[in-house]
Amino acid sequence: MKAPLTRQSVEQHNTEEDLWVIVDHKVYDLSDFVDAHPGGEVVLRQVAGQDATQAFYNLHRHEVLQQYAKLCIGTLENEEPEVVDPQPGDLSKVPYGEPLWLRPQFHSPYFNDSHRRLQKAVRVFVDTYVKPEAEQKEKDGTFISQELIDRMAKEHLLAARLGPGKHLHGKKILGVLDGEEFDYFHDMIVCQEFVRPSQRGFQDGNMAGMMISLTALRQWANDDELKERISREVLSGQKKMSLAITEAFAGSDVAGIRTTAELSEDGQHYIINGTKKWITNGMFSDYFVVGCKTKKGFSVILVPRGEGVETKLIKTRYSTAAATTYIEFNDVEVPRNHLMGKEDQGFVVIMSNFNHERWMMAAAVTRTMRTVTEECLKWSHQRIVFGKPLVSQPVIRQQLARLISISEATQAWLESITHQMNHMTYQQQSQHLSGPIGLLKAFCTRSAHEVADLSTNIFGGRGLTQGGMGKVVEMFHRGYKYDAILGGTEEILMDLGVRQAMKFMPKAML
Ligand code: HEM
Incomplete structure (x- = not known):
């Protein structure tokens, strides 16, 4: 039988070949690890045979021990x-580490048992399958694995990420929720749980292109057979898809695009010529929803990858796992039934997609700001400086107060808008929510600027x-501008919000 481990027995293991330490009442035999320790050999020798709990947590994330x-x-x-x-699926025990509705002491009018069931199941899924892959891909810059795509397809998570709708009917998401029950709060939960790994490039690499392009196809395809076939292929994970609107010539100014679509002489095909830039997931997409100039305006056309389509990887600030792409269309022939909506009236196709996309981005950055806040709370609690925990400095408490307030305020506004989405028709949403959603997203990303700075x-x-203790904060600082630019810049969205409010101003002078 092995002798029991005591503090006295551990003390004996403090020689060149034999080095034990105690961390959180557990004993670690580091004799063979000293040479491989990323922090070096000397620091370990200094604490040989001792309780190194405080020294350890002052320098490492808990996951190192795992x-x-x-x-x-x-x-x-x-x-x-x-x-x-922490185990897969666990809620954070850090105050403000979870939105209020997930904290046991608090109440919310918006969430019922179905939301809690789904949240739990998605968190287990993300912790188990998404997080490890996200961390690996963010580092090595390669694209999402087919294995993860297949897993998400099997659990109907690809379909869930398009938001509520008929495409979910008859499907049981993760075995816990009937697709018919899926509302915008379920949608918000899926979105917020999927961004928790905090790997910004992979976050977009994980089917962001599909989320904004298949929705448009499902709403605007003129050919039902085409719509159903492509939905089946994409939602089963066999094919990938992205939205291709922006160009080197035109970003927010969609009217400036130069890619053209001309009808062939027999009127059966469009011939597409031009380029697209910053297309998320473009490298691995089989289909592109493309904004083109047509005779009298702007049209949106579904273009399959094929002859004349060339894709090149663009390196941006975050990982190439997002597969950000430059695309060239060179005399690409597409059947006429691939037109989405009406010819020359493509603006409405693009605009109709924007509310959901912007709302999702607001939900995502709001969740990530909370994760950053949680990291700051943990760090200032465990980091010892000038002989005291960092949090004992009043200036740090001021900064934490600001971070907490931003997380709570953005989540509360997000939930209030989500409640409106659940109770408004599509038409009402377009009329009354595009301004508030634009303002919400811009407010979230302006706040993100402050969160990045303070953290x-x-x-x-x-x-x-x-890597190491500050990795979430470093990633956030590198990634938050994507939310500020993609899906409409802050300036455009704030302007939209005020212009929409002006439309509803009473005529009388006040
Ligand atoms: C079970 C014991 C330990 C393990 C498995 C371990 C592992 C690691 C790992 C993986 C890193 C890389 C950075 C990171 O991922 O956080 C690291 C860094 C470091 N470790 Fe350890 N370590 C242990 C104990 C200790 C102890 C007891 C000390 C000090 C008394 C120490 C001092 C350091 C230092 C100074 C660094 C560099 C930190 C930095 O660059 O910020 N380690 N350690």
Whole structure:
């Protein structure tokens, strides 16, 4: 029988070949690990045979211990580990680490049992399958695996990510929710859970292109057979799809695009010529929903990958896992039934998509700001500076207060708008919500600017380091501008919000 582990017995293991330490009442045999320790050998020798809990948490994320669990040789006799060891699906125990509706002490008028069931199931799925792949792909820059796509398709998560609608009918999402029940709060939950791994490039690489292009096709395709076939192929994960509107010549100014679609002489085909830039998922897409200039205006056409379509990877600030693409269309022939909506009236096709896309982006960045806030709370609680936890400095508490307030305020506004979406027809949403959603997204990303700034100051050098303690903060600082630019820039959206309000101003002078 092995002798029990005690603090006295651990003390003996402090020689060149034999090095044990205690972290959170558990004993780690680091004898063979010292040479491989990323922080070096010296620091470990300094704490050989001792309780290194405080030193460890001052420098490492808890997940390091999970990764190196095999170094643990047991728990000290008559002692219990105190540190929370999060498991897949767990809710955060950090105050403000979860939105209010998920905190056991609080109440919300918006969420019922079906929302809680789905949240739990999606979190287990994301923690188990999405997070490990997201971390790997963000680093190596390769694209999402077919294995993960197949898994999401099987659980109807690809379909769920388009939002509520007929495409979900008859499907049981993750085995816990009938597609008919799926509302915009379920939609918000899926969106917010999927961004929790905080890997911004992979987040977009994970089918963001499909989310904004298949919705448009489903609403505007003129040919039902085409619509159903492509929906089947994409939602089963066999084919991939993206939205191709922006060009080097035109970003927010959609009217400036130069890609042309001309009818062939026999009137049976469109011939497409031009380029597209910043197309998310373009590298691995089989279909592109393309904005083109036609005779008297702007039209939207579905273009399959084929002869004359060429894609090149663009390197941007985040990982190439997003598959951001430059596309060239060179005399690409597409059957006429691939036109979406009416010819020359493509603006309405593009605009109709924007509300949902912008609302999703607001939901995503709101959730990520909360994760950053949680990281700052954890760090300032465990980091010792000038002999005291960082949080004992009043200036840090001021910064934390600001971060918490932003997380709570943006989530509350998001939920209030989501409630409107659940109770408005599509027409009412277009009329009354495009302004508020534009303002919400712009407010979230302006707030993100502040969150990136404050959190980096709290983390210091670690907030500038990829990997290690500050990795979430560093990634957020690198990635938050994507939310500010994609789907409509802050300036355009704030302007839209005020212009829409002006439409409803009473005529009388006030
Ligand atoms: C079970 C024991 C330990 C394991 C498995 C471990 C593992 C690691 C790993 C993976 C890193 C890379 C950075 C990161 O991912 O956070 C690291 C960095 C580091 N470790 Fe450890 N470590 C252990 C104990 C300790 C102890 C007890 C000390 C100090 C007394 C220490 C000091 C450091 C330092 C100074 C760094 C560099 C941190 C930085 O660059 O910010 N480690 N360690």
